[in-house]
């Protein structure tokens with residue numbers, strides 16, 4: 199084993215959808231000897247009307263479970279893999295694997311097993327193409343009986359196993375329960391496997407290769423041609439992801455964050471682009487920008503409560519939150535004034551839940567006014583640079599006011615890395631564009 203630095207590289211489904219992409223992936227891996235551990239997804243879509251292999255496997259298994267003939271559907275899956283193998287000119291025959299999988303489908307091996315075969319077979323093809331060892335994730339990624347991921351057991355088994363392989367491909371998305379049954383992570387879970395492998399390999403960097411050149415500062419469906427974020431902290435990423443900005447599976451942050459390993463989001467179709475670095479702390483990564491990104495979501499409701507002398511009443515807030523908890527609802531934000539308190543909740547709570555919450559608060563708190571208001575959108579302006587830049591909030595509010603938009607709620611967390619504002623849903627796009635234009639000239 200050598201002591202040089204290690205990179206773990208994960209490739210998403212769109213990066214492995216056909217032979218042409220496999221060759222790009224091969225070139226990327228072989229360009230740097232440090233790219234020693236590779237985590238592939240299953241083949242993704244080749245065009246917008248195509249179907250991901252994972253979805254084909256789920257559909258095919260559904261037929262098997264209902265005792266329908268699934269031969270035709272399965273042959274389409276075989277064809278996807280065989281076309282890749284033939285186009286790459288590989289000396290690899292998966293017939294035996296296909297037969298085993300079909301047999302397992304007949305015996306109802308489970309939909310997780312079925313879905314996991316996309317990564318399993320793709321891993322075999324990639325290992326063959328680049329000449330790396332193949333490690334079946336079933337042997338090294340472990341779950342508890344209740345289906346949650348067993349981080350410590352996996353770390354022990356996987357880190358030991360990696361010391362015996364100089365270079366290896368470990369398929370993403372699945373592992374096993376204690377009884378040996380295959381279990382998958384939730385959709386998009388190969389990102390999580392990549393992060394777990396990076397931790398076990400004590401990697402210096404986890405490269406996550408996808409089809410975009412990193413995180414954008416704002417949603418490109420709203421803002422024209424937004425800039426790419428060059429560096430973002432885990433904390434900032436969490437704030438932006440909460441508001442719906444997604445490139446990475448949310449759970450993929452934990453293993454590498456725990457180990458302090460940065461993630462680099464890269465584009466398989468533009469390997470020269472530096473992408474986005476996600477780092478534990480921003481020391482030494484000053485982007486020079488006050489804000490890192492802007493994200494937002496529609497679909498919130500706010501419960502406004504008013505009562506004179508509310509601030510002096512011990513237990514007032516607890517009783518309000520208890521009423522919400524009793525209904526099994528969660529609250530998103532809690533902006534409050536001297537005699538007012540607002541609770542922002544997701545708008546999908548039912549009419550009955552709303553009534554019960556209001557009745558329960560009326561009984562326990564005797565407010566002077568209480569009512570739900572709908573149609574709220576939230577925008578988070580996130581940036582570690584805000585702490586040192588005075589007047590950031592003023593600039594956000596000025597941009598919104600100049601667009602003739604009324605602010606319905608303001609919330610700034612104590613960490614000072616985000617400002618959250620509530621506006622009417624109909625003003626959402628306009629407000630996002632106005633804030634972006636204010637900070638990105």
Ligand code: ASP
Pocket residue numbers: 210211239240250252253316370371384385386387388389
């Ligand atoms: N193939 C799985 C999915 O489509 C996992 C992944 O791609 O990360 O969800």
